Amino acid sequence: MTESSRQSDPVEGGRPLRRDAALNRERILHAAREVFGQQGLGVTLDGVARHAGVGVGTVYRRFPTKEALIQALFAQDLRIRQEAADRALAHPDPWQGLVDFLMEMAADLAENRGLYEVLMLGAHTSAPIDSARDGMLPLLQALIRRARESGDLRPEVTPADIPVIQHMVYAAAQFTHGQQPDTWRRYLEILLNGLRRRPDDPPLETPSLSDEMVEQAMGISRAE
Amino acid sequence: MTESSRQSDPVEGGRPLRRDAALNRERILHAAREVFGQQGLGVTLDGVARHAGVGVGTVYRRFPTKEALIQALFAQDLRIRQEAADRALAHPDPWQGLVDFLMEMAADLAENRGLYEVLMLGAHTSAPIDSARDGMLPLLQALIRRARESGDLRPEVTPADIPVIQHMVYAAAQFTHGQQPDTWRRYLEILLNGLRRRPDDPPLETPSLSDEMVEQAMGISRAE
DNA sequence: AGTAAGTGGAGAAGATATCTCCAGTTAATG
DNA sequence: CATTAACTGGAGATATCTTCTCCACTTACT
Numbered sequence: 001m002t003e004s005s006r007q008s009d010p011v012e013g014g015r016p017l018r019r020d021a022a023l024n025r026e027r028i029l030h031a032a033r034e035v036f037g038q039q040g041l042g043v044t045l046d047g048v049a050r051h052a053g054v055g056v057g058t059v060y061r062r063f064p065t066k067e068a069l070i071q072a073l074f075a076q077d078l079r080i081r082q083e084a085a086d087r088a089l090a091h092p093d094p095w096q097g098l099v100d101f102l103m104e105m106a107a108d109l110a111e112n113r114g115l116y117e118v119l120m121l122g123a124h125t126s127a128p129i130d131s132a133r134d135g136m137l138p139l140l141q142a143l144i145r146r147a148r149e150s151g152d153l154r155p156e157v158t159p160a161d162i163p164v165i166q167h168m169v170y171a172a173a174q175f176t177h178g179q180q181p182d183t184w185r186r187y188l189e190i191l192l193n194g195l196r197r198r199p200d201d202p203p204l205e206t207p208s209l210s211d212e213m214v215e216q217a218m219g220i221s222r223a224e
Numbered sequence: 225m226t227e228s229s230r231q232s233d234p235v236e237g238g239r240p241l242r243r244d245a246a247l248n249r250e251r252i253l254h255a256a257r258e259v260f261g262q263q264g265l266g267v268t269l270d271g272v273a274r275h276a277g278v279g280v281g282t283v284y285r286r287f288p289t290k291e292a293l294i295q296a297l298f299a300q301d302l303r304i305r306q307e308a309a310d311r312a313l314a315h316p317d318p319w320q321g322l323v324d325f326l327m328e329m330a331a332d333l334a335e336n337r338g339l340y341e342v343l344m345l346g347a348h349t350s351a352p353i354d355s356a357r358d359g360m361l362p363l364l365q366a367l368i369r370r371a372r373e374s375g376d377l378r379p380e381v382t383p384a385d386i387p388v389i390q391h392m393v394y395a396a397a398q399f400t401h402g403q404q405p406d407t408w409r410r411y412l413e414i415l416l417n418g419l420r421r422r423p424d425d426p427p428l429e430t431p432s433l434s435d436e437m438v439e440q441a442m443g444i445s446r447a448e
Numbered sequence: 449a450g451t452a453a454g455t456g457g458a459g460a461a462g463a464t465a466t467c468t469c470c471a472g473t474t475a476a477t478g
Numbered sequence: 479c480a481t482t483a484a485c486t487g488g489a490g491a492t493a494t495c496t497t498c499t500c501c502a503c504t505t506a507c508t
Contacts, residue, residue: 018453018506044496055456060498164396164411171395172388179437186430187388193425194418201417206410213403242475242484268465279487284467 025062027052032069036114041070041123071126074118078132081105081119085139095152098143099192102165103185109166110173110184120166122218137211154197156204160214165191249286251276256293260338265294265347295350298342302356305329305343309363319376322367323416326389327409333390334397334408344391346442361435378421380428384438389415 017025031052035043045066049056063069084104091097109116117123119133140159147153168191173184209217241249255276259267269290273280287293308328315321333340341347343357364383371377392415397408433441 020506021454024455045498046496049456056497057456057499057501058454061454064498066497161410164399164407167395167399168392168411171391175388175391175441176433176437179433179441183388183430183433186385186428186432187392189428189430190418191414192418194414194416198422204410204413206407206413208410209400209403209407213400217399217403244475245485248486269467270465273487280466281468281470281487282485285485288467290466 021062024052024054024058027054028059028062028069029073032073033114036070036073037112040113041066041117045069067124067126070114070118070124071129074115075128075132077108077112077115078119078129081108082132082136082139085136085143089139089142089146094143094146094150095196098147098153101143102162102169102188102192105166106169106173106184106188109170110177111181113174116170120163120170120218152197154195154201154204156208157195158208158211160209160211161195163214163218164209245286248276248278248282251278252283252286252293253297256297257338260294260297261336264337265290265341269293291348291350294338294342294348295353298339299352299356301332301336301339302343302353305332306356306360306363309360309367313363313366313370318367318370318374319420322371322377325367326386326393326412326416329390330393330397330408330412333394334401335405337398340394344387344394344442376421378419378425378428380432381419382432382435384433384435385419387438387442388433 016022028048032048035048035051045059045063046056048069049059052059059069063072084101088097088101088104091100109120118125118129122130122133137159140162144153144157144159144162148155148157165188169184169188172187176183240246252272256272259272259275269283269287270280272293273283276283283293287296308325312321312325312328315324333344342349342353346354346357361383364386368377368381368383368386372379372381389412393408393412396411400407
Protein backbone atom coordinates (compact mmCIF):
# COMPACT_ATOMS: atom_id res chain seq x y z
CA MET A 1 0.00 0.00 0.00
CA THR A 2 2.71 2.46 0.91
CA GLU A 3 5.25 0.63 -1.27
CA SER A 4 5.19 2.18 -4.69
CA SER A 5 7.83 3.44 -7.11
CA ARG A 6 10.21 3.86 -4.23
CA GLN A 7 12.90 1.24 -4.91
CA SER A 8 14.64 3.26 -7.56
CA ASP A 9 13.81 6.69 -6.19
CA PRO A 10 16.83 8.70 -7.28
CA VAL A 11 16.66 11.07 -4.30
CA GLU A 12 16.75 14.63 -5.52
CA GLY A 13 19.95 15.10 -7.51
CA GLY A 14 22.69 13.22 -5.62
CA ARG A 15 24.36 9.94 -6.36
CA PRO A 16 22.52 6.75 -5.48
CA LEU A 17 22.42 5.83 -1.82
CA ARG A 18 24.37 2.98 -0.33
CA ARG A 19 22.18 -0.04 0.30
CA ASP A 20 21.95 0.40 4.08
CA ALA A 21 21.25 4.08 3.67
CA ALA A 22 18.46 3.45 1.19
CA LEU A 23 16.91 0.94 3.57
CA ASN A 24 17.02 3.42 6.40
CA ARG A 25 15.42 6.03 4.23
CA GLU A 26 12.54 3.67 3.62
CA ARG A 27 12.30 2.90 7.28
CA ILE A 28 12.06 6.58 8.06
CA LEU A 29 9.39 7.28 5.47
CA HIS A 30 7.40 4.31 6.63
CA ALA A 31 7.64 5.28 10.26
CA ALA A 32 6.79 8.88 9.47
CA ARG A 33 3.68 7.84 7.58
CA GLU A 34 2.55 5.79 10.52
CA VAL A 35 3.34 8.25 13.25
CA PHE A 36 2.13 11.36 11.44
CA GLY A 37 -1.00 9.51 10.42
CA GLN A 38 -1.85 8.52 13.95
CA GLN A 39 -0.63 11.46 15.97
CA GLY A 40 -0.43 14.33 13.54
CA LEU A 41 2.46 16.44 12.39
CA GLY A 42 3.28 17.53 15.90
CA VAL A 43 5.46 14.50 16.41
CA THR A 44 9.13 15.45 16.58
CA LEU A 45 11.73 14.06 14.23
CA ASP A 46 13.24 12.41 17.28
CA GLY A 47 9.94 10.62 17.63
CA VAL A 48 9.99 9.54 14.01
CA ALA A 49 13.57 8.33 14.42
CA ARG A 50 12.72 6.30 17.48
CA HIS A 51 9.76 4.74 15.72
CA ALA A 52 11.90 3.95 12.71
CA GLY A 53 14.62 2.43 14.86
CA VAL A 54 17.35 4.78 13.65
CA GLY A 55 19.20 7.68 15.23
CA VAL A 56 18.03 11.26 14.91
CA GLY A 57 21.15 12.13 13.02
CA THR A 58 20.16 9.72 10.30
CA VAL A 59 16.79 11.36 9.89
CA TYR A 60 18.27 14.82 9.70
CA ARG A 61 20.88 13.78 7.16
CA ARG A 62 18.22 12.37 4.86
CA PHE A 63 15.62 15.09 5.41
CA PRO A 64 17.27 18.35 6.35
CA THR A 65 14.08 19.74 7.88
CA LYS A 66 10.75 18.43 8.99
CA GLU A 67 9.18 20.16 6.00
CA ALA A 68 11.28 18.14 3.58
CA LEU A 69 10.04 14.93 5.12
CA ILE A 70 6.43 16.05 5.14
CA GLN A 71 6.64 17.17 1.57
CA ALA A 72 8.10 13.86 0.46
CA LEU A 73 5.31 12.05 2.23
CA PHE A 74 2.23 14.00 1.28
CA ALA A 75 2.79 15.31 -2.21
CA GLN A 76 1.76 11.90 -3.48
CA ASP A 77 -1.34 11.68 -1.29
CA LEU A 78 -2.61 14.96 -2.63
CA ARG A 79 -2.22 13.80 -6.17
CA ILE A 80 -4.30 10.77 -5.29
CA ARG A 81 -7.03 13.01 -3.86
CA GLN A 82 -7.22 14.79 -7.18
CA GLU A 83 -7.73 11.55 -9.00
CA ALA A 84 -10.60 10.75 -6.67
CA ALA A 85 -12.29 13.99 -7.67
CA ASP A 86 -11.82 13.16 -11.35
CA ARG A 87 -13.38 9.78 -10.80
CA ALA A 88 -16.32 11.28 -8.94
CA LEU A 89 -16.86 13.67 -11.79
CA ALA A 90 -17.06 10.76 -14.22
CA HIS A 91 -19.72 8.95 -12.20
CA PRO A 92 -22.94 8.54 -14.19
CA ASP A 93 -25.10 9.65 -11.25
CA PRO A 94 -23.99 13.15 -10.20
CA TRP A 95 -25.35 12.83 -6.67
CA GLN A 96 -23.76 9.46 -6.15
CA GLY A 97 -20.51 10.81 -7.52
CA LEU A 98 -20.56 13.57 -4.94
CA VAL A 99 -21.43 11.15 -2.16
CA ASP A 100 -18.65 8.79 -3.14
CA PHE A 101 -16.14 11.58 -3.27
CA LEU A 102 -17.05 12.94 0.13
CA MET A 103 -16.97 9.48 1.66
CA GLU A 104 -13.64 8.63 0.14
CA MET A 105 -12.09 11.89 1.13
CA ALA A 106 -13.44 11.73 4.66
CA ALA A 107 -12.20 8.18 5.00
CA ASP A 108 -8.69 9.26 4.07
CA LEU A 109 -8.71 12.19 6.43
CA ALA A 110 -10.27 10.23 9.26
CA GLU A 111 -7.50 7.70 9.30
CA ASN A 112 -4.64 10.03 8.51
CA ARG A 113 -4.33 12.93 10.85
CA GLY A 114 -1.24 14.21 9.14
CA LEU A 115 -3.04 14.41 5.82
CA TYR A 116 -5.81 16.38 7.48
CA GLU A 117 -3.36 18.84 8.91
CA VAL A 118 -1.60 19.33 5.60
CA LEU A 119 -4.69 19.50 3.44
CA MET A 120 -7.21 21.18 5.67
CA LEU A 121 -5.12 23.29 8.00
CA GLY A 122 -2.33 24.05 5.57
CA ALA A 123 0.22 22.95 8.14
CA HIS A 124 3.84 22.95 6.97
CA THR A 125 2.87 23.92 3.47
CA SER A 126 5.28 23.98 0.60
CA ALA A 127 4.90 24.98 -3.02
CA PRO A 128 4.13 21.54 -4.48
CA ILE A 129 1.63 20.75 -1.76
CA ASP A 130 -0.04 24.12 -2.13
CA SER A 131 -0.44 23.80 -5.84
CA ALA A 132 -1.82 20.28 -5.61
CA ARG A 133 -4.38 21.54 -3.14
CA ASP A 134 -5.31 24.55 -5.21
CA GLY A 135 -5.82 22.39 -8.26
CA MET A 136 -8.72 20.72 -6.53
CA LEU A 137 -10.97 23.75 -6.30
CA PRO A 138 -12.26 23.72 -9.90
CA LEU A 139 -13.02 20.03 -9.58
CA LEU A 140 -15.11 20.69 -6.50
CA GLN A 141 -16.98 23.41 -8.29
CA ALA A 142 -17.80 21.12 -11.18
CA LEU A 143 -18.86 18.36 -8.79
CA ILE A 144 -21.26 20.65 -6.97
CA ARG A 145 -22.66 22.19 -10.12
CA ARG A 146 -23.40 18.81 -11.63
CA ALA A 147 -25.16 17.49 -8.53
CA ARG A 148 -27.13 20.69 -8.17
CA GLU A 149 -28.28 20.61 -11.77
CA SER A 150 -29.36 17.03 -11.50
CA GLY A 151 -31.81 18.16 -8.84
CA ASP A 152 -30.56 15.95 -6.04
CA LEU A 153 -28.53 18.56 -4.22
CA ARG A 154 -30.03 21.54 -2.42
CA PRO A 155 -29.59 24.46 -4.80
CA GLU A 156 -28.04 26.70 -2.10
CA VAL A 157 -25.05 24.43 -1.62
CA THR A 158 -21.77 25.93 -2.84
CA PRO A 159 -18.25 24.60 -3.28
CA ALA A 160 -17.32 26.56 -0.18
CA ASP A 161 -19.44 24.17 1.84
CA ILE A 162 -17.25 21.20 1.04
CA PRO A 163 -14.24 22.08 3.15
CA VAL A 164 -16.48 22.93 6.07
CA ILE A 165 -18.17 19.58 5.79
CA GLN A 166 -14.82 17.86 5.75
CA HIS A 167 -13.80 19.70 8.88
CA MET A 168 -16.99 18.62 10.57
CA VAL A 169 -16.69 14.99 9.62
CA TYR A 170 -13.09 15.00 10.70
CA ALA A 171 -14.11 16.38 14.08
CA ALA A 172 -16.65 13.59 14.42
CA ALA A 173 -14.03 11.05 13.41
CA GLN A 174 -11.51 12.30 15.93
CA PHE A 175 -14.03 12.11 18.69
CA THR A 176 -15.29 8.64 17.93
CA HIS A 177 -12.15 7.11 16.51
CA GLY A 178 -10.88 5.46 19.66
CA GLN A 179 -14.16 3.64 20.12
CA GLN A 180 -15.44 2.69 16.69
CA PRO A 181 -13.25 3.89 13.88
CA ASP A 182 -16.08 4.04 11.37
CA THR A 183 -18.66 5.98 13.28
CA TRP A 184 -17.90 9.18 11.37
CA ARG A 185 -19.89 7.66 8.51
CA ARG A 186 -23.05 8.09 10.52
CA TYR A 187 -22.51 11.81 10.69
CA LEU A 188 -21.64 12.17 7.06
CA GLU A 189 -24.85 10.27 6.33
CA ILE A 190 -26.77 12.77 8.43
CA LEU A 191 -25.11 15.69 6.68
CA LEU A 192 -25.80 14.23 3.26
CA ASN A 193 -29.41 13.77 4.27
CA GLY A 194 -29.51 17.40 5.14
CA LEU A 195 -27.88 18.41 1.87
CA ARG A 196 -30.30 16.52 -0.28
CA ARG A 197 -32.93 18.54 -2.02
CA ARG A 198 -36.53 18.01 -0.92
CA PRO A 199 -39.24 19.87 -2.78
CA ASP A 200 -41.08 21.21 0.24
CA ASP A 201 -38.13 22.18 2.45
CA PRO A 202 -37.53 25.82 3.26
CA PRO A 203 -34.16 27.10 2.07
CA LEU A 204 -31.21 27.38 4.47
CA GLU A 205 -31.30 30.60 6.44
CA THR A 206 -27.57 31.22 6.77
CA PRO A 207 -25.50 31.86 3.65
CA SER A 208 -22.26 30.04 3.00
CA LEU A 209 -18.84 31.62 2.86
CA SER A 210 -17.69 32.97 -0.47
CA ASP A 211 -14.88 31.12 -2.20
CA GLU A 212 -12.42 33.87 -1.33
CA MET A 213 -13.41 33.64 2.29
CA VAL A 214 -12.73 29.94 2.28
CA GLU A 215 -9.25 30.57 1.01
CA GLN A 216 -8.75 33.16 3.70
CA ALA A 217 -10.11 30.86 6.35
CA MET A 218 -7.64 28.22 5.29
CA GLY A 219 -4.89 30.81 5.40
CA ILE A 220 -5.90 31.84 8.87
CA SER A 221 -5.92 28.32 10.22
CA ARG A 222 -2.52 28.02 8.63
CA ALA A 223 -1.11 30.89 10.66
CA GLU A 224 -2.15 29.32 13.92
CA MET B 225 -22.72 40.52 31.71
CA THR B 226 -19.74 39.02 33.45
CA GLU B 227 -20.41 41.11 36.56
CA SER B 228 -22.54 39.06 38.85
CA SER B 229 -22.41 38.12 42.51
CA ARG B 230 -18.73 38.86 42.57
CA GLN B 231 -18.49 41.98 44.70
CA SER B 232 -18.84 40.15 47.97
CA ASP B 233 -17.21 36.92 46.90
CA PRO B 234 -15.63 35.74 50.13
CA VAL B 235 -12.76 33.93 48.41
CA GLU B 236 -12.46 30.41 49.72
CA GLY B 237 -11.95 30.63 53.49
CA GLY B 238 -9.61 33.58 54.10
CA ARG B 239 -10.30 37.05 55.41
CA PRO B 240 -11.77 39.60 52.99
CA LEU B 241 -9.38 41.07 50.46
CA ARG B 242 -8.07 44.57 50.61
CA ARG B 243 -9.84 46.85 48.15
CA ASP B 244 -7.01 47.01 45.63
CA ALA B 245 -6.53 43.28 45.83
CA ALA B 246 -10.20 42.61 45.22
CA LEU B 247 -10.15 44.89 42.21
CA ASN B 248 -7.17 43.10 40.78
CA ARG B 249 -8.88 39.79 41.31
CA GLU B 250 -11.77 41.03 39.22
CA ARG B 251 -9.42 42.29 36.58
CA ILE B 252 -7.78 38.92 36.36
CA LEU B 253 -11.04 37.01 36.08
CA HIS B 254 -12.31 39.38 33.46
CA ALA B 255 -9.12 39.19 31.43
CA ALA B 256 -9.03 35.41 31.75
CA ARG B 257 -12.58 35.11 30.49
CA GLU B 258 -11.71 37.19 27.47
CA VAL B 259 -8.41 35.58 26.62
CA PHE B 260 -9.45 32.00 27.28
CA GLY B 261 -12.62 32.60 25.32
CA GLN B 262 -10.79 33.85 22.30
CA GLN B 263 -7.63 31.82 22.31
CA GLY B 264 -8.41 28.79 24.39
CA LEU B 265 -6.91 27.49 27.59
CA GLY B 266 -3.45 27.32 26.09
CA VAL B 267 -2.78 30.92 27.03
CA THR B 268 -0.24 31.18 29.82
CA LEU B 269 -0.94 32.88 33.12
CA ASP B 270 1.70 35.38 32.08
CA GLY B 271 -0.54 36.14 29.14
CA VAL B 272 -3.58 36.55 31.36
CA ALA B 273 -1.60 38.84 33.64
CA ARG B 274 -0.46 41.00 30.77
CA HIS B 275 -4.00 41.26 29.46
CA ALA B 276 -5.28 42.14 32.92
CA GLY B 277 -2.60 44.76 33.40
CA VAL B 278 -1.14 43.19 36.54
CA GLY B 279 2.04 41.29 37.27
CA VAL B 280 2.31 37.53 37.08
CA GLY B 281 3.00 37.37 40.77
CA THR B 282 -0.41 38.84 41.46
CA VAL B 283 -2.12 36.22 39.38
CA TYR B 284 -0.27 33.40 41.06
CA ARG B 285 -1.01 34.73 44.53
CA ARG B 286 -4.71 34.83 43.82
CA PHE B 287 -4.92 31.59 41.83
CA PRO B 288 -2.22 29.19 42.92
CA THR B 289 -2.47 27.19 39.70
CA LYS B 290 -4.00 27.59 36.30
CA GLU B 291 -6.58 24.99 37.25
CA ALA B 292 -7.83 27.11 40.12
CA LEU B 293 -8.43 30.01 37.77
CA ILE B 294 -10.14 27.88 35.19
CA GLN B 295 -12.33 26.29 37.78
CA ALA B 296 -13.38 29.65 39.17
CA LEU B 297 -14.27 30.80 35.67
CA PHE B 298 -16.15 27.89 34.21
CA ALA B 299 -18.03 26.30 37.05
CA GLN B 300 -20.65 28.99 36.62
CA ASP B 301 -20.88 28.60 32.84
CA LEU B 302 -21.58 24.93 33.20
CA ARG B 303 -24.38 25.60 35.61
CA ILE B 304 -25.88 27.95 33.05
CA ARG B 305 -25.71 25.24 30.38
CA GLN B 306 -27.72 23.00 32.62
CA GLU B 307 -30.41 25.63 32.96
CA ALA B 308 -30.57 25.85 29.18
CA ALA B 309 -31.30 22.14 29.01
CA ASP B 310 -34.03 22.51 31.60
CA ARG B 311 -35.59 25.28 29.60
CA ALA B 312 -35.44 23.25 26.40
CA LEU B 313 -37.16 20.41 28.17
CA ALA B 314 -39.98 22.71 29.16
CA HIS B 315 -40.60 23.89 25.59
CA PRO B 316 -44.09 22.97 24.41
CA ASP B 317 -42.79 21.69 21.07
CA PRO B 318 -40.25 18.92 21.74
CA TRP B 319 -38.51 19.30 18.40
CA GLN B 320 -38.23 23.05 18.75
CA GLY B 321 -36.95 22.61 22.28
CA LEU B 322 -34.17 20.39 20.97
CA VAL B 323 -33.37 22.80 18.17
CA ASP B 324 -33.23 25.75 20.54
CA PHE B 325 -30.99 23.88 22.93
CA LEU B 326 -28.54 22.83 20.26
CA MET B 327 -28.42 26.32 18.83
CA GLU B 328 -27.89 27.93 22.18
CA MET B 329 -25.24 25.51 23.19
CA ALA B 330 -23.42 25.76 19.88
CA ALA B 331 -23.56 29.54 20.07
CA ASP B 332 -21.88 29.48 23.47
CA LEU B 333 -19.21 27.06 22.37
CA ALA B 334 -18.59 28.86 19.10
CA GLU B 335 -17.76 32.11 20.80
CA ASN B 336 -15.98 30.69 23.82
CA ARG B 337 -13.13 28.44 22.95
CA GLY B 338 -12.20 27.92 26.57
CA LEU B 339 -15.67 26.65 27.36
CA TYR B 340 -15.41 24.22 24.49
CA GLU B 341 -12.13 22.88 25.76
CA VAL B 342 -13.42 22.46 29.27
CA LEU B 343 -16.79 21.00 28.38
CA MET B 344 -16.05 19.00 25.26
CA LEU B 345 -12.44 18.04 25.63
CA GLY B 346 -12.39 17.81 29.40
CA ALA B 347 -9.31 20.01 29.52
CA HIS B 348 -8.08 20.92 32.99
CA THR B 349 -10.96 19.15 34.65
CA SER B 350 -11.67 19.38 38.31
CA ALA B 351 -14.27 17.75 40.50
CA PRO B 352 -16.91 20.52 40.39
CA ILE B 353 -16.59 20.92 36.65
CA ASP B 354 -16.78 17.19 36.08
CA SER B 355 -19.88 16.80 38.15
CA ALA B 356 -21.63 19.73 36.48
CA ARG B 357 -20.89 18.16 33.14
CA ASP B 358 -22.03 14.71 34.19
CA GLY B 359 -25.28 16.13 35.48
CA MET B 360 -26.23 17.09 31.96
CA LEU B 361 -26.41 13.58 30.54
CA PRO B 362 -29.86 12.66 31.89
CA LEU B 363 -31.23 15.95 30.60
CA LEU B 364 -29.94 15.16 27.13
CA GLN B 365 -31.52 11.75 27.28
CA ALA B 366 -34.87 13.23 28.18
CA LEU B 367 -34.56 15.83 25.45
CA ILE B 368 -33.89 13.20 22.81
CA ARG B 369 -36.59 10.86 24.01
CA ARG B 370 -39.20 13.58 23.93
CA ALA B 371 -38.31 14.73 20.42
CA ARG B 372 -38.19 11.17 19.17
CA GLU B 373 -41.57 10.34 20.64
CA SER B 374 -43.14 13.40 19.11
CA GLY B 375 -42.22 11.97 15.72
CA ASP B 376 -40.07 14.86 14.53
CA LEU B 377 -36.71 13.31 15.27
CA ARG B 378 -35.31 10.32 13.45
CA PRO B 379 -35.91 7.36 15.73
CA GLU B 380 -32.30 6.15 15.48
CA VAL B 381 -30.89 9.29 17.08
CA THR B 382 -29.44 8.72 20.54
CA PRO B 383 -28.13 10.99 23.28
CA ALA B 384 -24.64 9.93 22.26
CA ASP B 385 -25.13 11.82 19.01
CA ILE B 386 -25.37 15.17 20.73
CA PRO B 387 -21.75 15.60 21.77
CA VAL B 388 -20.61 14.54 18.34
CA ILE B 389 -22.86 17.11 16.75
CA GLN B 390 -21.48 19.76 19.03
CA HIS B 391 -17.95 18.83 18.06
CA MET B 392 -18.91 19.10 14.41
CA VAL B 393 -20.58 22.45 14.71
CA TYR B 394 -17.66 23.73 16.72
CA ALA B 395 -15.30 22.63 13.98
CA ALA B 396 -17.39 24.49 11.44
CA ALA B 397 -17.42 27.54 13.68
CA GLN B 398 -13.67 27.54 14.14
CA PHE B 399 -13.14 27.34 10.43
CA THR B 400 -15.53 30.08 9.46
CA HIS B 401 -15.25 32.28 12.50
CA GLY B 402 -12.67 34.69 11.18
CA GLN B 403 -14.82 35.46 8.15
CA GLN B 404 -18.43 35.39 9.27
CA PRO B 405 -18.88 34.56 12.93
CA ASP B 406 -22.37 33.16 12.41
CA THR B 407 -21.82 30.82 9.53
CA TRP B 408 -21.81 27.77 11.82
CA ARG B 409 -25.57 28.16 11.94
CA ARG B 410 -25.78 27.06 8.32
CA TYR B 411 -24.17 23.76 9.18
CA LEU B 412 -26.26 23.15 12.23
CA GLU B 413 -29.27 23.81 10.00
CA ILE B 414 -28.04 21.18 7.58
CA LEU B 415 -27.46 18.71 10.39
CA LEU B 416 -30.88 19.34 11.85
CA ASN B 417 -32.38 18.81 8.43
CA GLY B 418 -30.64 15.49 8.33
CA LEU B 419 -31.83 14.56 11.80
CA ARG B 420 -35.45 15.26 11.10
CA ARG B 421 -37.65 12.27 10.55
CA ARG B 422 -39.06 11.82 7.07
CA PRO B 423 -41.44 8.94 6.53
CA ASP B 424 -39.85 7.55 3.38
CA ASP B 425 -36.18 7.89 4.31
CA PRO B 426 -34.07 4.78 4.78
CA PRO B 427 -32.58 4.47 8.28
CA LEU B 428 -29.00 5.49 8.97
CA GLU B 429 -26.57 2.75 8.13
CA THR B 430 -23.95 3.38 10.78
CA PRO B 431 -24.88 2.97 14.45
CA SER B 432 -24.03 5.60 17.04
CA LEU B 433 -21.67 5.16 19.92
CA SER B 434 -23.08 3.77 23.14
CA ASP B 435 -23.31 6.12 26.09
CA GLU B 436 -20.37 4.44 27.78
CA MET B 437 -18.30 4.89 24.66
CA VAL B 438 -19.07 8.58 24.63
CA GLU B 439 -17.79 8.88 28.15
CA GLN B 440 -14.68 7.01 27.18
CA ALA B 441 -14.21 9.15 24.09
CA MET B 442 -14.38 12.23 26.27
CA GLY B 443 -11.90 10.67 28.64
CA ILE B 444 -9.54 9.90 25.81
CA SER B 445 -9.65 13.39 24.39
CA ARG B 446 -8.98 14.51 27.93
CA ALA B 447 -5.73 12.56 28.12
CA GLU B 448 -4.38 14.21 25.00
C1' DA C 449 42.34 -3.83 2.75
C1' DG C 450 41.27 0.76 1.96
C1' DT C 451 38.13 4.38 2.08
C1' DA C 452 34.14 7.06 1.28
C1' DA C 453 29.62 6.81 2.95
C1' DG C 454 26.83 6.22 6.59
C1' DT C 455 25.44 5.74 11.71
C1' DG C 456 23.78 6.79 16.46
C1' DG C 457 22.93 9.61 20.06
C1' DA C 458 24.91 13.01 23.43
C1' DG C 459 24.33 17.58 23.87
C1' DA C 460 24.32 22.65 22.24
C1' DA C 461 21.07 26.21 21.42
C1' DG C 462 16.75 28.20 21.61
C1' DA C 463 11.69 28.37 22.93
C1' DT C 464 8.23 28.32 26.22
C1' DA C 465 5.78 27.70 30.58
C1' DT C 466 5.29 27.49 35.38
C1' DC C 467 6.06 29.32 39.51
C1' DT C 468 9.08 31.87 43.37
C1' DC C 469 10.96 35.71 45.65
C1' DC C 470 11.59 40.07 47.48
C1' DA C 471 12.42 45.14 47.42
C1' DG C 472 9.21 48.44 47.11
C1' DT C 473 4.26 50.31 47.30
C1' DT C 474 -0.34 50.97 49.21
C1' DA C 475 -4.70 50.53 51.89
C1' DA C 476 -6.42 50.35 56.31
C1' DT C 477 -6.28 51.47 61.25
C1' DG C 478 -5.74 54.35 65.65
C1' DC D 479 -0.10 61.12 59.88
C1' DA D 480 2.47 57.17 61.16
C1' DT D 481 2.54 52.38 61.42
C1' DT D 482 2.15 48.06 59.59
C1' DA D 483 0.30 44.13 57.42
C1' DA D 484 -1.25 43.24 52.93
C1' DC D 485 -0.29 43.51 48.37
C1' DT D 486 2.35 44.42 43.98
C1' DG D 487 5.34 43.81 39.76
C1' DG D 488 8.36 41.45 37.19
C1' DA D 489 13.13 39.54 36.93
C1' DG D 490 14.73 35.14 36.87
C1' DA D 491 15.22 30.14 38.67
C1' DT D 492 13.65 25.71 37.05
C1' DA D 493 11.90 22.58 34.08
C1' DT D 494 10.44 20.69 29.77
C1' DC D 495 10.65 20.39 24.76
C1' DT D 496 12.30 20.70 19.95
C1' DT D 497 15.28 21.36 16.58
C1' DC D 498 19.47 20.49 14.76
C1' DT D 499 24.91 19.64 14.95
C1' DC D 500 28.93 17.08 15.52
C1' DC D 501 32.06 13.39 15.58
C1' DA D 502 34.05 8.89 17.06
C1' DC D 503 32.82 4.70 15.32
C1' DT D 504 30.90 1.23 11.87
C1' DT D 505 29.74 -0.60 7.33
C1' DA D 506 29.26 -1.31 2.30
C1' DC D 507 31.54 -1.29 -1.78
C1' DT D 508 35.72 -1.85 -4.99
